[in-house]
Amino acid sequence: MTDTTAAPQATSRRRSLPLHVLGPVLALIALIVLGAMLNSNFLSYANVTNVLARSAFIGIIAVGMTFVITGGGIDLSVGSMAAFIAGVMIMAMNALIPTLGIGVPLVLAGMGVALLTGLAAGMLNGFLIAKVRIEAFIVTLGAMGVYRSLTTWLADGGTLSLDFDARTFYRPVYYDGILGIAWPIIVFALVAILGELAMRKTPFGRHCASLGANEQVAKYSAVKVDRVRMGTYVLLGVLVGVATIMYVPRLGSASGSTGVLWELEAIAAVIIGGTLLKGGFGRVWGTVIGVLILSLIDNILNLASIVSPYLNGTIQGVIVILAVVLQRQGKSAE
Amino acid sequence: MTAILEARGITRAFGPIRVLHGVDFSLIPGEVHALIGENGAGKSTTMKILGGYLAPTEGELLLDGRPVRFADQREAEDAGILMIHQEFNLALQLTVEENIFLGREKMRGPFLDKKAMREEARDLLARLDCHADPRTPIRDLSVPNRQMVEIARALGRNARVLIMDEPTAVLTARETDVLLEQIARLKAQGTAILYTSHKLDEIARIADRVTVLRDGAHITTRPAEGFSEHAMAETMVGRELSDLFPPKVPARDDVVLQVEGLTVPGRVRDASFTLRRGEVLGFAGLVGAGRTELMEGIVGLRPATGLVRVNGQTIKPNSVRAAREAGLVYLTEDRKEKGLLLTKSLTENLTLLALDRFGRIFIDKKAEDTALTNAISDFDIRVNDRDMLAGSLSGGNQQKLLLAKTMLAEPQIVIIDEPTRGIDIGTKQQIYEFIAALAAAGKSVIVVSSELTEVIGLADRVVVMGRGHIAGELSGDAITEDAILRRAMGVDELTGASA
Ligand SMILES: Nc1ncnc2c1ncn2[C@@H]1O[C@H](COP(=O)(O)OP(=O)(O)OP(=O)(O)O)[C@@H](O)[C@H]1O
Ligand SMILES: [Mg+2]
Numbered sequence: 001m002t003d004t005t006a007a008p009q010a011t012s013r014r015r016s017l018p019l020h021v022l023g024p025v026l027a028l029i030a031l032i033v034l035g036a037m038l039n040s041n042f043l044s045y046a047n048v049t050n051v052l053a054r055s056a057f058i059g060i061i062a063v064g065m066t067f068v069i070t071g072g073g074i075d076l077s078v079g080s081m082a083a084f085i086a087g088v089m090i091m092a093m094n095a096l097i098p099t100l101g102i103g104v105p106l107v108l109a110g111m112g113v114a115l116l117t118g119l120a121a122g123m124l125n126g127f128l129i130a131k132v133r134i135e136a137f138i139v140t141l142g143a144m145g146v147y148r149s150l151t152t153w154l155a156d157g158g159t160l161s162l163d164f165d166a167r168t169f170y171r172p173v174y175y176d177g178i179l180g181i182a183w184p185i186i187v188f189a190l191v192a193i194l195g196e197l198a199m200r201k202t203p204f205g206r207h208c209a210s211l212g213a214n215e216q217v218a219k220y221s222a223v224k225v226d227r228v229r230m231g232t233y234v235l236l237g238v239l240v241g242v243a244t245i246m247y248v249p250r251l252g253s254a255s256g257s258t259g260v261l262w263e264l265e266a267i268a269a270v271i272i273g274g275t276l277l278k279g280g281f282g283r284v285w286g287t288v289i290g291v292l293i294l295s296l297i298d299n300i301l302n303l304a305s306i307v308s309p310y311l312n313g314t315i316q317g318v319i320v321i322l323a324v325v326l327q328r329q330g331k332s333a334e
Numbered sequence: 335m336t337a338i339l340e341a342r343g344i345t346r347a348f349g350p351i352r353v354l355h356g357v358d359f360s361l362i363p364g365e366v367h368a369l370i371g372e373n374g375a376g377k378s379t380t381m382k383i384l385g386g387y388l389a390p391t392e393g394e395l396l397l398d399g400r401p402v403r404f405a406d407q408r409e410a411e412d413a414g415i416l417m418i419h420q421e422f423n424l425a426l427q428l429t430v431e432e433n434i435f436l437g438r439e440k441m442r443g444p445f446l447d448k449k450a451m452r453e454e455a456r457d458l459l460a461r462l463d464c465h466a467d468p469r470t471p472i473r474d475l476s477v478p479n480r481q482m483v484e485i486a487r488a489l490g491r492n493a494r495v496l497i498m499d500e501p502t503a504v505l506t507a508r509e510t511d512v513l514l515e516q517i518a519r520l521k522a523q524g525t526a527i528l529y530t531s532h533k534l535d536e537i538a539r540i541a542d543r544v545t546v547l548r549d550g551a552h553i554t555t556r557p558a559e560g561f562s563e564h565a566m567a568e569t570m571v572g573r574e575l576s577d578l579f580p581p582k583v584p585a586r587d588d589v590v591l592q593v594e595g596l597t598v599p600g601r602v603r604d605a606s607f608t609l610r611r612g613e614v615l616g617f618a619g620l621v622g623a624g625r626t627e628l629m630e631g632i633v634g635l636r637p638a639t640g641l642v643r644v645n646g647q648t649i650k651p652n653s654v655r656a657a658r659e660a661g662l663v664y665l666t667e668d669r670k671e672k673g674l675l676l677t678k679s680l681t682e683n684l685t686l687l688a689l690d691r692f693g694r695i696f697i698d699k700k701a702e703d704t705a706l707t708n709a710i711s712d713f714d715i716r717v718n719d720r721d722m723l724a725g726s727l728s729g730g731n732q733q734k735l736l737l738a739k740t741m742l743a744e745p746q747i748v749i750i751d752e753p754t755r756g757i758d759i760g761t762k763q764q765i766y767e768f769i770a771a772l773a774a775a776g777k778s779v780i781v782v783s784s785e786l787t788e789v790i791g792l793a794d795r796v797v798v799m800g801r802g803h804i805a806g807e808l809s810g811d812a813i814t815e816d817a818i819l820r821r822a823m824g825v826d827e828l829t830g831a832s833a
Contacts, residue, residue, distance in 0.1 A: 201696040203689045210686055213675045220635065220664075220672045221686040221739075222654040280677055 023326045024273055024289045027319070031296045038304035049182055051292075051299045053174070056184035057082070059291040060243040062266040063195040063284055064236030068136075069270050070199070070282025071232045072212035073129065076140040078240050079262035080147035081121050085244040086254035087154045089114040090162045102165045107173070110248075115241040121147070122237015126230035144263065152256035159255040167252035174249040184246045191239065196284040205282075208232060212279025268316065269294055272323040293319065336399060338363050338526050339384060339415065339495050344393035346379055348726070351718040353379055354550045356393065361495060361526040366517060368537045368558065369530045371547035371570055372758040373730025374716040377530045378420050378499050380547065384528065385417030385497045386410025408437075414494030418484050418501055420729045420756065421670050424472045431455040431468035434487045458486040463512045477504045477668055478621045485513065489520075496520060497528045500729065502536060503756045504667075506621050506784040514540050532730070532758050533785075534563040548572055571760040578763055579791035580770040585613035590778050591662070591747050593632055596640035601627035603803045605640075609747065609780060614773050616793030617782040618818045623799040625782045626667060629749045633657040633664040644747065661746030663687070665736060667755065667782070673736045676725030680717065681706050683724045683735060688743040709738035714764060729756045737765070748772065749780040754788065766792060786815045800824050 035042040061078050068075050093110040100106045121143070128139045154160060162170065177183050199205035207228045210218040219225050248254070271277055272293055273286025294316055301309040337360035346354040354376045361367050361384075369377050382388040384395070386404030394401050397413055404410040407417070424433050431448075434455045440447040455468040464482040466475055472483065481504050488496055498517075502510045510533075517527055517540055531537060537544060541558040546569045553569060567575050591609035596602065602624040609615050617625045631638030634653045642649050642657075650656035657663070666672040674683050681702050685692055692698050692705075710717060713734040717727065724735060733756055740748065753769065754762045769779050769792060783789050789796055795809040798821040806821035808814075 197696075201699075203693075203697060206682065206686070206689060206697065209678070210675055210682070213677055214671070216672045217675050218686075219654065220666050222658045222663075222743075223686070224655060280675075 021274065024286055024293065024323070028289050028293050028296070031293060031300065035296060035300045035303070038300060038306070042300070042303060045180075047299070047303070049185070051295050052188070053182045053184045055291050055295040056188035057243045057247050058262060058265050058269065058294070059188045059288060060191045060239050060246070061236070061262060062269040062287045062291050063191050064232075064239035065266045065270050066195065066199070066273070066275050066282045066284050066287045067205075067208055067232040068236050069267070069275050069277060070205075070212050070279055071208040071229055072215065072279030073136040073229065073232060074140065074267070075125065075136065075233065075236055076263050077121075077125065077143035077147060078236065078266060079259040079264075080144045080151065081118070081237070081240050081259075082244050082247065082262060083151040083254055083256070083258035083260075084147035084154075085114050085117045085121070085241055086248050086258055087151045087160050088117050089244060089248055090160045090252075090254055091154065093166055094163050097163055097166060102163075102169050106166060107170055110170075111245050114245050114248075115238060118237040118239070118241025118244070119234060120237070121240070122234040123230070125237065126233030129233065130226040130229040148256060151254065151258065155255050157256070159253050162248065162252040167249070170249040170252070172249070174246060187242065187246055191242065192284060192288045195287075199282055199284045204228065204231065209280055209282060212276075212281070214280075265294060265316075268320045271320055274323075277324075290323075337361055337396070338398060340396040340399075341380070341384060341390075342394050342396065344380070344383055344390045344395075346376075346383060346388065347391045348718070352391075352550065353718070354383075354390075357547065357550075357552045359384070359545060359552070359555075361528055363494070363526050364521055364524045365542040366521055366527045366529055366540050368541035368544045369528060369547065370532075370534070370537060370544060370566060373734070373756075373761055374549075374728040375547040375570070375758075376550040377547060378728060379550075381417060381497050381499050381528060381530065384495075385415055387417065411491070414492075415497065416488045416491055416493035416495070417497040418488050418499060420499040420503070422480055422484060424480060424484060426473045427471055429469050429471050430459070430466055430475070430483050433472055433483055434458065434468075434490055436487075438491065454490065455486065458490050459483070461489065462486055462516060463509075476621060478506065478509055481505060482509070485516070489516070493525060495526045495528070498530070500531055500756055501529075502531055502533060503729075504752075507786065509621065510536065532754075532756060532762070534566050534759065537566065538563050546570055567759045570758065575760065575763065578759070578766065580767050582614070582792075582794055583612065583770060583774045585773070585778075585794055586611040586776070590645055592641070592643040592646075594641040594643075596628065596631055596638055596642065598624070598627045598631040598636050598638045601636075601802055602631060602638075605799075605804050607797055607804065607807070609778050611778055612773050612776050613795065614769060614779045614781060614793050616789035616796040616813075617780060617799065618784075618786060618789045618796055619799035619805075619822050621784065622801075623822065624802040625799050626751055627802075628799070629664055629751060629780070629782060633662055633749065635664065658687070658743060658745075661744075662749070663740055663743050663745040663747070664749045665740045665751060665753070667751035669732055669736050669755075674724045674732055674739075677723060679721060680715075680724055680727075680735060681720075684709055684739050684742060687739055691742070691744075705742060709735070709742070713738045713768075714761065730758055730761060733757055734761065737768075745777070747778045747780070749782065751782045752784065753781060754783075754785070786818055789813075789818070790815065798822050 041047055089110050092113040093106055096106055096109055100109060125139055125143055128134050129136045173183055177186060207223045210223055211225060211228055215225060269290035270287050272290035273283055275282040297315050298312050301307055301312050339361045341357060341359040343356045344354055345352060345356055357380055371377050383390050386407045386409055431451050435451050440450050452468050459466060462482050462485060464479060466479045472480055485501060502513060521527060543555060544558050544561055545555040546553040588611050589608045590611050594606045596605045605628050619625050627636060630636040632642050634657050637652055644660040644662055649660045684706055685702050692701050715731050715734045754765055772779055781792055790813050796813050797804055798806045798818050800822045805824060808817055
C-alpha cells in the first residue's frame with residue numbers, strides 16, 4: 001500500500017503490526033532457526049528444495065482457497081478434486097498415447113485436460129453455491145465424497161498409473177527446473193505473486209473482501225455478487241488443476257487415497273496466514289507463510305528425532321488454534 | 335433533587351485521539367435530559383460511557399452519589415441503566431420476542447416460558463402502537479419496527495435510567511409521537527431519561543434540560559424552557575445559521591426517468607411516474623407505504639416487473655449494474671446493513687460502488703487516496719484518522735461517507751432514501767444545498783423522506799405513496815403537510831389537486 005498520509009496513520013499501523021501481522025512471520029523465522037540448530041542438513045540445497053517443492057501442491061491450492069474464504073465461503077472438496085483430476089488426467093494421457101505418441105503434445109494435452117477438469121469442477125461448486133444458493137459447506141462436503149468415490153471407481157479400487165514411457169518423459173516437470181530452482185517452486189511462486197496482486201490491487205480482490213464482509217452492502221454497491229462468488233470457486237478449481245499438473249509427474253499415479261486431507265491443510269494454511277475464516281479479509285502472502293510453516297514442522301520432525309513425526313498433526317493443530325487466538329488479540333488491540 | 339447518575343470530568347480517547355474533553359453531566363429522576371451536538375461531537379460516546387459500554391479514560395461516574403465503575407453493560411443494566419443504541423443491537427436471526435427477552439428469558443422450571451414471553455412482548459409492542467408479530471425474525475422487519483422492538487426491550491426491563499441515542503432517526507412523525515408519549519409516561523414514573531436527536535423540535539417538546547456538546551467539549555447545560563430551537567442549533571454549531579433550505583430551481587422540460595407500471599410482488603403495485611432533468615422529486619408516505627421497495631425495484635435491487643426508461647432507453651431489469659451504467663444510483667436508508675462495510679477502511683467503502691473508475695486491471699491507490707481527501711473536504715466528513723474503519727465514524731459521518739460513495743459514481747439520477755437520517759442541523763443544511771446544487775447542474779434527484787419538512791422544503795413535486803401504490807402527486811403550492819398526510823392515509827385520493 002502506498003503511504004502518503006501523515007503521522008496518525010503510521011502509529012495505527014505500528015500498533016496493529018506486532019500480533020497478527022508479524023506473528024506468522026516470526027513463527028516462520030523461529031522454525032527456520034530451530035531447524036538449522038537441530039540439523040545441519042536443514043538449510044542444505046537438497047532439503048530446502050524438497051520442502052518447497054512438496055509445499056507447492058498445497059500452496060497453489062491454498063492461494064485459491066484464500067480467495068474463497070475471503071469471499072465468505074469454504075471449499076472442502078479440493079483434496080478429492082485433486083485426486084479426481086489426477087485420475088482423469090492419467091486416463092486421458094494413457095488413452096492419447098496411440099494418437100499423440102510420447103512427447104510434448106501428450107503432456108500439453110494432459111495439462112489441458114487437468115485444467116479443464118478443474119475449471120469444470122470449480123464451476124459446478126460455484127454454480128451450486130452462488131446460483132442455486134446451497135451452503136458452501138454442504139455443497140463442497142458433498143463434492144468431497146463424490147470426487148473421492150469417483151476416483152476410486154475410475155481406479156477400480158486400485159491405482160491408476162501413467163504409462164511408463166510417458167511418466168519418464170513427464171517426470172522432469174516435477175524434478176527439473178531452471179537455474180537450479182525446481183518447476184513446482186517456480187509455479188508456486190508465480191501463483192502466489194499473481195494471487196497477491198489480484199487480492200490487493202484488483203477490483204476482483206476488493207470485491208471478494210466486500211462480499212465476505214457484508215454481502216448486502218456489496219450487492220447494494222453494484223458488485224456482481226453471484227459472479228464474484230462463482231469466480232472464487234472457479235479460480236480455486238483451476239488452481240487445483242495446476243497443482244495436480246505438478247503432482248502427477250512426481251509419482252505418476254493416482255488412487256482413492258491421493259490428496260487425502262489436502263483441504264484441511266490448505267484451510268489451515270490460509271487461517272495461519274491471517275485470513276479471517278468468516279471472510280471479509282484475506283492475505284495471500286500470509287497464506288504462503290502458513291503453507292511454509294506447516295511443511296517446515298513436518299520436515300523438522302522428520303529430520304530431528306526428538307519428537308515423533310507421528311505427532312505432526314498435533315503440533316499443526318495447536319498452531320492453527322494459536323494463530324486464531326493471535327488474530328483475535330490483534331483485533332481487540334485496535 | 336439529587337442526581338441518580340452523574341459524570342464528572344469525563345474524557346475518552348481512542349488510541350492517541352481524544353474525542354471527549356472533561357464532560358460534566360448529571361441526570362435527575364423524572365427528567366428528560368437532552369444531549370445535543372453536531373455529528374461527531376461525542377454524544378454517542380458520552381452515552382456509551384454512562385451506559386457502561388465504554389470505560390472513560392479519565393473522570394468518574396457516580397450512581398446515587400457513590401462512585402461506580404461498570405465492568406460492562408451487563409453491570410450497568412443490573413444497576414437499572416439501559417441504553418438504546420443509535421445503531422441497532424438486535425440479533426437478526428432471532429424473533430422479536432427472543433430479542434426482547436434476550437439474556438433475561440422467562441423460565442418455567444428448567445424450560446423457557448415461551449407463552450409468557452410472547453404475551454409480554456405483545457403487550458410491550460402494543461404500548462408502542464407497533465403491530466409486529468412477536469414471532470417474526472428481526473431480519474424480516476422494517477427499520478422503524480426494529481427500532482420499536484429495541485425500545486420495547488428497554489421498556490420491558492423497568493429501567494431507572496433510560497439512555498436513548500437517536501431513537502427517532504428512523505421513525506416517521508406518527509411513530510415519533512407514540513414514542514414521545516411513552517417517554518412522558520416513563521418520566522412521570524420517575525425514570526431519568528437521557529435523550530438525543532438531531533430533530534430539535536422533539537427536544538423542544540420533551541426535554542427539561544439540554545446539554546450541548548461541541549467537538550467533545552461541554553458547552554452548556556440549561557433548562558429547555560426558553561432555549562429556542564434556533565438558539566440550540568447555533569450553540570451546537572458555534573456560528574450563526576441562515577435558512578435551512580436553499581431556493582428551489584425550476585426543472586428542465588426533458589424527462590430523464592420514466593417508470594411505468596412497476597410492480598414489486600407483495601410490496602408495490604403498478605407504480606408509474608416521471609422525473610425531469612434538474613428536478614428534485616420528493617417521495618412521501620407512511621412507513622410501510624412501499625417507497626423504499628419501489629426504489630429498490632427501479633434500480634434492480636428487488637425483483638420487479640414493469641418498465642424503467644432512462645433517457646428513453648429501457649434499462650435491463652433486475653440489474654444494479656445496468657442501472658448504475660445508465661447513470662441511476664440508489665442510496666440506501668439502511669447504512670449499517672446495506673450501505674457501508676463497517677469493518678473496512680474509509681477508502682474501501684468510498685470507492686466500492688465506482689471501483690471501475692479507479693482502473694480496469696489494477697486499482698489506482700493514489701487516485702483512491704485523492705478521492706478520499708476530496709470526499710472528506712467536499713462532504714465535511716469528520717475523521718480523526720484516515721485509516722480508521724468506517725464503523726468507528728460517528729453515525730452522521732457514516733451517512734456523509736455513504737453520500738460521498740454514491741456521488742463518486744457520478745450518477746445522472748440519484749435516489750436518496752432518507753438523506754439526512756441522523757445528521758446534525760448544520761450538515762443537513764449542507765446536504766440540502768448539495769441536493770439543490772446537483773439539480774441546478776442538471777442532475778435529477780429523488781428524495782425519499784419521512785420528514786415532511788424536508789420533502790416540502792426541497793422538492794418541486796411530491797409523489798405520495800400509501801399501502802403499496804401511488805396515492806397522489808402534488809406540486810408547487812399544493813405541497814403542504816396536510817395534503818401529503820391526507821393522501822398518504824388514503825383520505826383524499828381522488829379529489830386532490832394533482833399536477
Ligand atoms: N471506536 C472508535 N474508534 C475511533 N474513533 C471513534 C470510535 N468511536 C467513536 N469515535 C470518534 O469519536 C468521535 C465522537 O463520536 P460519537 O459517535 O460520540 O459522535 P456523535 O456525537 O454521537 O455523532 P453523531 O451525531 O454523528 O451520531 C467521532 O470523531 C468518532 O469518529
Ligand atoms: Mg451518535
